[in-house]
Amino acid sequence: MDDSDENPSTDRTTVGNQDEPAETPEAGVDTVDDEAIVDGEAAGSGDQADNAKDASDAGDADDADDAVHADDAVEPITLERFYEAVEAEGQSVLTAQQVARRLDTDQSTARDGLDELAATEDLGRLDVEADPVVFYPGEMNDLATQERVVVFPSRREIVVDQPTQYTRAQLAQFAHLVDTTGSDPGTRGYLYRIRQEDVWVAPFEDLEELLGSIRSVLPRRYAHLEEWVTDQWKRAHRFRLYTHEDDYVVLEAANESLMGNVADNHLEDEWLRAPISDTEAWVVESEIAAIKRALYEAGYPVEDDRDLESGEELDVEATTELRDYQQEWVETFLENRSGVYVGPPGSGKTVAAVGTIAAVGGETLILVPSRELADQWTAELLAHSTLDEDDVGQYHGGQKEIAPVTIATYQTAGMDRHRSLFDSREWGLIVYDEAHHIPAPVFSRSADLQAKHRLGLSATPVRETGSEEEIYTLIGPPIGADWDKLFAAGFVQEPEVEIRYVPWRDDAARDVYVSATGRERRRLAAENPAKIEEARYLLSKHPDKKALVFVEYLDQGEELADALDAPFISGETRHRERNRRFEQFRQGEIDTLVVSRVGDEGIDLPDAELAIVASGLGGSRRQGAQRAGRTMRPAGSAEVAVLATRGTSEEEFAQRQMRHLAQKGVRVRETNVGE
Structure with a gap:
């Protein structure tokens, strides 16, 4: 968004990383006799010491895969190989010793090769007294604006700078986006983590397809990571429910040890009627949900191959051709x-x-x-x-x-x-x-x-x-x-999402906030009076756009509705009046609605072109995605402005909510609204 002189602002080029809530520890793993399952590692804490260790792991964990034997010809140090060392080290300024270690060569060879590259200006070279010589890309911007992938295999994390649409689409199939940083070209970074449930539901016919997708985006193969993915894929295909020819339900395990060591340890006796074989048991149908839940928590999702009921016949045909x-x-x-x-x-x-x-x-x-x-x-x-x-x-x-x-x-x-x-x-x-x-x-x-x-x-x-x-x-x-696929195909337009950090303009309101604590502080930040002025400004910038203004609190909603001369729809609005206002909005008879949480879930407002989230940032990430989603439609550009009071917990809440959109490929930028 371009800010006019009457409302000056400065763009932030990075989003401060906020730690995600600690991951739920992975389910305990049971050891089986004929196919031992290796325990997965707990996710790292994310502190600097772990990052430093993992940065080393990213290059060292699987040296056996790529080891250069002494009797092999020495591979020259090329610019491409230097970038490989940069990716493995996790930083762009390296010494010859670091390059040698990452490329598995001797320091003298590395130094000579780097000096040659520096002479051609492909690399920069800096010799500081009392410090080692360091090398860096001749054009730092070239490195900053190209895709770089750094892998931390022991934590199953992948950091990608400036990922291509192809890379993001591949990663979305087997990894979970944890965080994003930056908004301007050259600063955008993504942190992905591969969780067990991501592997379980990966949309591939077989393991080789999944591994092929992983290998297509990582800089090289990581044996430890691939072993863990293979183990999780097998876990997702170890138990299944099916309907016996005599019309009762059977739980089947892939082998005797799984039935004996896993099922026996995690399923209640009363859930099983009787054993059928060493790998099968007749189950109580009313306990099927409990069986699936218990095995899921043990780390073994159940494939459900039962013959399900179709109910009384329904004479119906679809009349709309599906995409x-x-x-x-x-x-x-x-x-x-x-x-x-x-x-x-x-x-x-x-x-x-x-x-x-x-x-x-x-x-x-x-x-x-x-x-x-x-x-x-x-x-x-x-x-x-x-x-x-x-x-x-x-x-x-x-x-x-x-x-x-x-x-x-x-x-x-x-x-x-x-x-x-x-x-x-x-x-x-x-x-x-x-x-x-x-x-x-x-x-x-x-x-x-x-x-x-x-x-x-x-x-x-x-x-x-x-x-x-x-x-x-x-x-x-x-x-x-x-989501990227739908954006690229034009079925849904990607909205422009901006977090706007609004200062306190009312000293009295700021003083009340400073003296408050806990939940009252959250409410005061949400109801910052400066947000009314900011909402007016945004609506004035887009006078022809139909807008939704989302609020958390009824008092704020009524105040905004009065200030903007717009109807306010809340849970207290009668059903008939809600429908009338929604229809007026759809038909273009009114162009602005202030809505409470009643607008978050599924209300069909497909023609909204501007969404202003004035409060409610303490809610879930899903709520943030829902509100932004109210502007998504097949044609035209739409904008989402999230208003967060600067210097309060709303900053973190806004970033957390918008990560859910970033995970789906939506770009999120940030702006400091001028004092």
Whole structure:
């Protein structure tokens, strides 16, 4: 964004690294007799000492793979080899001794080769009295603007500067983005970590495909890392559930030792009816969810190959042609019969779900967070399928209709007195919209629905409570396209995201903040009066754009609505009034809405061109992605401005929320709003 003279600002070129919450320790590993499984290492703490050790590990861990034998010809020191040493060392200014160690040659050879490169100006050379001679790229900018990959194999971390779209797309298939730094060209860096669950759900047919993807982006092969990935891949294919020809469910282990040492140690006796063989056991069907959860926590996700019920037949066909990636989602789901569609808002998860309902062809229960979403689902079903109004019912506080396709709110479905909703029909498919938002009562009820096809929809299937294993085991693994792929194909436009650090302009407000503590401080920072002025400024810069202003607190929402002369929609707004305002916004009759959390989850506002997040930064990363996602659509540019009070915890919260978008390939820049 360009800042005018009336609102001066300075761009920050780097984002201060903030440590992520400590990783959950990996599940304990059981040793088996005929195929010993090696314990994974705990993730490092990330302090400087570990970084220094790991930087050494990055080059030394697997020297045996690339060792240069004494009788081999000495390989010359080229500029490309110098860059290899830079990558391994993790810094761009090196001594001849460091280069020699990294390239596995003697120091004299390294020094001579580096001197030759320095003479051609490909390298810079600096000789400081009392210090060793150091070498660095002749054009530091050349190194800064090209892709560099540094690997820390013992921690399974990968640092990439200026990654290409290809590299980011490959890494997204087997690694988790932990952090990003920088915003301007030459300063952008990404930190990835490969976790066990990333390997378990990697979208590859076999291990060799996965290893091939890893090798395609790393500077060389790392034996220790590949051994760990191989072990995790095998773990994901060690247990499976299948339906016996006599119509009961069997748990099968890959070998006798796994059944004896892993299953026996982690499964309760009452979950198994009887052993069938040394590698198979007849299981209690009502305990299938508990079995899957226990083995997942032990480090062994279960493949579910059971014959699931299709329910009463549903006469329905999809009337909208699916995009290629949506069709891939549906085909993957039909093969697995469970899973969570993961994609940015605007990618058509609901349309893909309608296609899935038609493909399954059984009566369907759809669970949603709000009545507004129930209305939207009804409209989507009628628009994209052959269903008519008599085929679709809603079950919530406003009305209670059971139909071949029934849409219910989580709140109502979680109540014991409405248990008949689950039991009254032979559902063939359960759809969990905004799957990351499922409340505990529905999770526990879902344990009884394991015999059904189960489909979740989510932009980001990660719960801040750490219960993603519940999503994985009770619904299914993630299914989805890489966001970069959708951006590149033009199906969804990448928004411009900016964190704007707003100073205190009111001394009295600043003084109250300084004297406050705890939760009150957070609220005062969120309600910084300067944010009203900043919101006005941003709207004045984009007078033709339809804008959403998100707030956490009702008082602030009302104050902003008055200042901006815009309607305020909150949980206290009557259902009919909400729908009227949303429709006015869609039709362009009003161009600005101030919304509370009611706008975070799935509300269909596809034409928003500007999102201003005025408060709510203490919420989850998923919430940040949802709010930014309200601007994602197939055409036109959209902007997201996140307002954080400078010098408060909001700075860290803003960076944490936006990392979720950076993980999906969205560029995030930062600006200090001028005093």
